[in-house]
Amino acid sequence: MDTEALKKYSALHPKPAGLTLQYGTAGFRAKAEQLDHVMFRMGLLAVLRSKAMASTIGIVVTASHNPEEDNGVKLVDPFGEMLHPSWEEYATQLANAEEQELQKIITEICQKAAVNQHKDASVFIGRDTRPSSEKLSQSVIDGISVLGGQYHDYGLVTTPQLHYMVCCQNTQGQYGKATLEGYYKKLSKAFTELIKQSPSSGESQRHLKIDCANGIGALKLSEMQPCFPKEVQIHLYNDGTKEKLNHLCGADFVKVHQKPPRGLDMKPNERCCSFDGDADRIVYYYKDATGHFHLIDGDKIATLISIFLKELLAKVGQTLKMAVVQTAYANGSSTRYLEETLKVPVHCVKTGVKHLHHKAQEFDVGVYFEANGHGTVLFSKAAETKIRQLAKEEKDDEKREAAKVLENMIDLINQTVGDAVSDMLVIEAILALKGLTVQQWDALYTDLPNRLLKVQVADRRVIDTTDAERRAVTPPGLQEKIDALVKKYKLSRAFVRPSGTEDVVRIYAEADTQENADALAHEVSLAVYHLAGGKGAPPQP
Numbered sequence: 001m002d003t004e005a006l007k008k009y010s011a012l013h014p015k016p017a018g019l020t021l022q023y024g025t026a027g028f029r030a031k032a033e034q035l036d037h038v039m040f041r042m043g044l045l046a047v048l049r050s051k052a053m054a055s056t057i058g059i060v061v062t063a064s065h066n067p068e069e070d071n072g073v074k075l076v077d078p079f080g081e082m083l084h085p086s087w088e089e090y091a092t093q094l095a096n097a098e099e100q101e102l103q104k105i106i107t108e109i110c111q112k113a114a115v116n117q118h119k120d121a122s123v124f125i126g127r128d129t130r131p132s133s134e135k136l137s138q139s140v141i142d143g144i145s146v147l148g149g150q151y152h153d154y155g156l157v158t159t160p161q162l163h164y165m166v167c168c169q170n171t172q173g174q175y176g177k178a179t180l181e182g183y184y185k186k187l188s189k190a191f192t193e194l195i196k197q198s199p200s201s202g203e204s205q206r207h208l209k210i211d212c213a214n215g216i217g218a219l220k221l222s223e224m225q226p227c228f229p230k231e232v233q234i235h236l237y238n239d240g241t242k243e244k245l246n247h248l249c250g251a252d253f254v255k256v257h258q259k260p261p262r263g264l265d266m267k268p269n270e271r272c273c274s275f276d277g278d279a280d281r282i283v284y285y286y287k288d289a290t291g292h293f294h295l296i297d298g299d300k301i302a303t304l305i306s307i308f309l310k311e312l313l314a315k316v317g318q319t320l321k322m323a324v325v326q327t328a329y330a331n332g333s334s335t336r337y338l339e340e341t342l343k344v345p346v347h348c349v350k351t352g353v354k355h356l357h358h359k360a361q362e363f364d365v366g367v368y369f370e371a372n373g374h375g376t377v378l379f380s381k382a383a384e385t386k387i388r389q390l391a392k393e394e395k396d397d398e399k400r401e402a403a404k405v406l407e408n409m410i411d412l413i414n415q416t417v418g419d420a421v422s423d424m425l426v427i428e429a430i431l432a433l434k435g436l437t438v439q440q441w442d443a444l445y446t447d448l449p450n451r452l453l454k455v456q457v458a459d460r461r462v463i464d465t466t467d468a469e470r471r472a473v474t475p476p477g478l479q480e481k482i483d484a485l486v487k488k489y490k491l492s493r494a495f496v497r498p499s500g501t502e503d504v505v506r507i508y509a510e511a512d513t514q515e516n517a518d519a520l521a522h523e524v525s526l527a528v529y530h531l532a533g534g535k536g537a538p539p540q541p
Contacts, residue, residue, distance in 0.1 A: 001117065001147065003103060009146045010102055013040035013139055023091040024500045025082075025352040027074025029063045032132035035071055039136045041094045042073050043123070043143020044106065049087060050121035050149065052113050053078050058166035060159050061127040061137045065213070065252035065276040068245040071132050073140070076124075080167035080416025082354045087113070121149035124169065124178075126162035128216045128278045129240055154180070158216050158279035160419030167416045180223070188227035190411035191425045195229050197405065198432035206432060207233045209272040210424070211261040213250030214240040217279035217420060224421070232428060237264040251276040251283045251373050251420070256452075258295055260285065271431075271438045275420040281373040282420040284427065286438045294442050298369035299326070299334035301427060304441055305377060306344050306367050308430045309409070313365065315402035316390055320364035320383050327351045328470045328495050329371045332510055337445040348468040351497065353418065374418035377426075379410055405433075448491060450510035451521035455528045456535040457505055460498035463532055469497045481527045489516045494524045505532060 015037040021028050028038050042059060050057045058076030066072070075083040075091070083091070090109045097105045110117060123144050127133040137153070144151045154162060161183055168178035176186045212218035218239035225234065238249045238261060246253065249261035251274040260266050261274055266287045273284045284296040306324055313320055323345045324338050330348070338344045349355040353374060360366025364383035369375025379387070387410065390403035412429065414422040431441065457463075464474040472479045478496070486492050492511035499506055505528050509521035518541075525539040 001103075001106070005146050006103060006106075009142055010040070010099055013037045013142065015097075015099065020096050021092070022501070023083075023088045023095070025354065026064060027060075027072055027083075028091075028095060029066060029070060029072035029501070032069060032071040032130065032136065035073070035132075035136055036139050038095045039073055039139035040143040041097075041102075042075065042091065043140040043145075043149075044147055045087075045091055045094050045109075045143075046075055046123045046140075047121040047144055047147040047149035048090075048106070048109055048113070048115050049075065049077075049083070050123060051117065051119040052115045054116075054119055056122040056124055056166055056169045058124045058126070058162050059137075059140055060162050060278070061125070061133045061140065062159055062278040063128075063130070064159070064278045064280065065246055065250055068130055068247070069132075071130055071136055073136070076163050076166045078166065078170040080163035081357060082417075085354070121147065122169075123149055123151045124154060124162060124165050125151055126154040126157035126159070126165075128159070128245075129156060129219065130245060156216060156219060158220050158419070158421065160280050160414050160417050160422065161220065163416040164414055164419075180220075184224045184227050187412055187414075187422060187425060188224065188229075190408040191429060192229045193408045194405065194412065194429040195231055195432055198429075199435050206231055206428065207235065207271070208424075208428065209235045209237060209264060209266070209270060211238045211249050211254070211264045211272065211274040212236055212240065212279075213253075213261075213275055213277045214238045214243050214245045214247065215250070215275065215277040215279065217275035220279065221421065231432075238262075246277045250274055251281040254285060255283050255295065255297060255372055259293055260287070269437075269439060273424060273427075275424075276373075279420040280418045282423050282427075283373040284438065286442070288439070294439075296438070296442055297331075298371045298373045298375055299330050299447075300441070300444065301373065301423065302326070302367050302369035302375060303334055303337060303342075303444055304430055305426065306338060306342060307444075308434065309365055309367070309377070309406075310342060310344060312402045312406050312409075316387070316394075316399050316406065318386060318390070320386070322365040322367070323347055323360075323363045325349060325356045325359045325366060325368040327356065327370055328468055328497075329508055331371065331447045331450065332491065332493060333445045333448050341445075348470070350469050352500070357417075369418075373420075373423075376415060376418050376423070377409075377413050378415050379413075384410055448510040448512070449514035449517040450508065451514075451517045453507040453509075453521045453525050453539070454499070454504040455507065455525050455532075455539055457503055457528070458533040458535055460503045460505060463496060463498045463505055463528075465495075465497050470495045472496055475531050478527060478531045481531065482524055485520060485523045485527070489520050492516065492520055494520055496524065496528055503535075
């Protein structure tokens with residue numbers, strides 16, 4: 001390691017005094033002007049991780065659904081998954097180190113993680129459309145170069161596209177070609193094959209309005225549009241030419257505010273969807289004839305996909321194990337529908353994509369979605385091999401055709417991470433193949449009314465949870481209080497959990513009516529305020 005070069009370059013990317021950041025589920029996020037040193041140091045870390053894994057590592061410069069003036073960075077592991085938790089710790093140490101300790105901390109990481117300094121390093125970089133992203137990704141490149149790493153800069157890409165590239169590279173092309181064209185071709189080929197099978201193929205055009213959150217999704221969808229079959233007409237709104245990224249639009253805005261985005265005019269019963277700022281989340285919605293807004297969130301997307309895959313798996317007649325993975329935020333009606341009507345096992349895990357992804361890997365077919373619209377489907381190696389073999393060799397026509405549909409689904413789904421483009425094509429294909437309207441999809445079950453609140457506390461660490469965050473262990477007396485409050489309402493449940501990023505406690509409540517869900521959420525927030533050290537004035541109803 002060239003100590004002098006490290007010193008010189010590090011001085012060009014100084015750390016603001018007194019700033020401490022934490023690498024969380026979404027990597028680092030902060031105001032863009034606070035991140036220059038972090039980007040440089042994540043370039044350093046990516047080289048170390050690459051040497052440790054003897055693989056290409058990815059770095060994405062994005063702050064997803066945050067406001068345009070924020071930015072962030074996250075690392076991508078060899079098979080397109082999130083950075084390993086043990087390295088999240090190293091990322092935090094490196095980002096917060098004082099200038100003069102940098103060398104020492106790098107040496108410590110190399111010792112702890114058995115990094116072979118003589119190995120080559122390779123890093124893929126991508127970024128979103130924020131005004132600050134280009135300059136910040138240049139700082140990442142400085143970090144990579146100073147430690148002698150090789151890099152490939154993909155420039156403007158969606159977050160899931162970069163995850164995909166990393167996976168293609170490290171599977172020596174088995175997962176696909178590590179180029180944007182390779183990504184577009186693989187997905188559009190699978191999608192076209194599926195659409196061909198649909199009952200109304202060729203005669204009617206399917207229209208979909210897409211709110212692109214004024215982000216990267218619009219750029220990439222318009223690049224991909226020529227590859228789509230003519231039956232499918234997509235119409236892009238909030239394409240970033242006029243308005244600010246994520247401002248009053250995007251999947252997060254629509255999910256939180258339960259209303260349509262600005263800049264998209266909805267006619268009754270039109271199918272619409274929203275991506276988030278870096279295109280790794282998607283939600284659908286429509287307005288009914290009376291003008292009432294209906295949101296179709298990640299839970300309902302997971303349900304639609306599960307119905308479809310379950311039917312196909314039954315047709316191919318294999319004993320492949322399928323399950324759905326949710327978090328405590330999943331609507332109770334969705335869990336009930338999946339378990340009782342569909343008879344599909346449901347597993348609940350802690351909030352955060354990495355927990356869902358990890359659990360989904362335990363099954364032949366693991367469907368996971370967060371209510372916010374981030375999710376995908378994982379197929380085990382064995383399941384994929386079996387399905388591809390049946391699609392080629394099965395003598396029984398019906399079984400073989402079902403296996404072919406499954407094979408195209410495997411190719412259409414981005415198994416590395418939730419991908420709004422891929423998920424949208426999966427949903428569009430299923431709706432076409434099953435001849436479902438958006439209203440029929442929505443009518444599968446009715447969501448229980450719910451409410452999300454947050455309470456500011458002096459220290460979020462006073463709250464500790466268990467049972468996939470559904471029960472509070474500390475402070476003493478809080479869970480008993482929540483249990484008593486829940487008993488007052490029908491079909492109700494509530495839970496509290498500390499935020500991963502700020503000193504607030506998040507509260508979720510659901511019940512038989514909106515009024516009751518609101519009342520329960522408020523009563524629970526008062527309990528949190530009094531028992532967990534609330535700050536400021538008590539919560540108002």
